[in-house]
Amino acid sequence: MRKTWITLVLMLLILGLLAGCGNSNTSSSSNSGAQGSNSGEKVYKVAYIARAQSDSFAAWLANAVKEEAKKYPNIKLEVFDGQASDDKENSMIENAITNKFDLVIVQPNNGEAQRPYVEKVIKAGIYAITTNARISGIEGASTVDADPYEQAGVNARAALEQIPQNAKVVVLNGPSGNFHADKRRESWQKEFFDKRPDVQIVGEQIANWNKDEAMKYMEDWVQANDTIDAVVSMNDNMAAGAIEAVKDNAKFSSMLAYGVDGTAEAFQLIKEGKMTSTCLQNAFELAEKLLDTSNKLLTGAEKQIDTDIGNPLIAKDNVDEYIALLEKAEALK
Secondary structure, eight states: OHHHHHHHHHHHHHHHHHHHHHHHHHHHHHTGGGBOTTTOOBOEEEEEEESOTTSHHHHHHHHHHHHHHTTOTTEEEEEEEOTTOHHHHHHHHHHHHHTTOSEEEEOOSSHHHHHHHHHHHHHTTOEEEEESSOOTTOTTOEEEEOOHHHHHHHHHHHHHHHSOTTOEEEEEEOOTTOHHHHHHHHHHIIIIITTOTTOEEEEEEEOTTOHHHHHHHHHHHHHHOSOOOEEEESSHHHHHHHHHHTTTOGGGTTOEEEEEEOOHHHHHHHHTTSOOEEEEOOHHHHHHHHHHHHHHHHTTSOSOOEEEOOOOEEETTTHHHHHHHHHHTTOOO
16 A cells, blocks of 8 residues: 555656646747747847838849848848838838847938938947948948949940940939939949040939839920930939830930849840840849848847949840849749
8 A cells, every 4th residue: 555655646746747847848938939940049130121112123122131031030020111201211210229129221212311320220239231222431330232333334334335426315313312323323424424525415313213203304305305315324213214205206216225223124125125234233132141141240240241242234135144033033023
């Protein structure tokens, strides 16, 4: 009887210990919201604040960032749309600070307008990356971008031989104060206009990267000029707007057009012979570098990173290769 009693007590003790182990595992599981699904590593909150989802390149980049983030189980990404508004974008940066994100990626609408807010991110002890276009000179902030001077330069140097003598051209600029807009315009000036004094600029406006704005300006320029030999645009979206404005006008059928970004629309226009060239600003490559940089900062592998992607020129002789790239990545619809 005594042995039976001892055996019963031992069984109860063992059952108690097993129950205790089960409770411990349940408690650990309940805290897994901040842990990786398999290894128990910390999951970091990252905010990506896009310039404007209505901008074709900004939308491509935001989607590429979302896809790339899926490769990082330790990163939880949230994407926000700045709607091409400094006030909205700045408010979103402040909200990211309030909500204690671990890292904030900002694609500026206007670099100088966002500068003090990115500085607030750093002061709050949060990692910051600026991209497309970078905001230079913020101590502690990292950057992932392309070289806008060279993006325009590859087009401008090709245009030296392509644009005819005594040509009349129009120029479409991005927002004033935007790093990419200003550097691309500077490059066209130094690499083309200074070397081709015979070329006359018959119209120049800021169209804010916007296709519809560019189309309206082009409609006005067509009314005022019998001939426009070339459109010099600081991005593809505005170039596409200018091309759309003259699509049914035979007088402009041989008009040249230059852009930057390498959007799906630009590739199709180049293939159809309606656009001359663009410089690919590869959103997939930017996204890869953005997430790699984020991971290195968050895990302590690096304290600050500044890096650029390449600047390939896309024209009719190689556009099929790049269309295939986008098709493979399901970026063409």
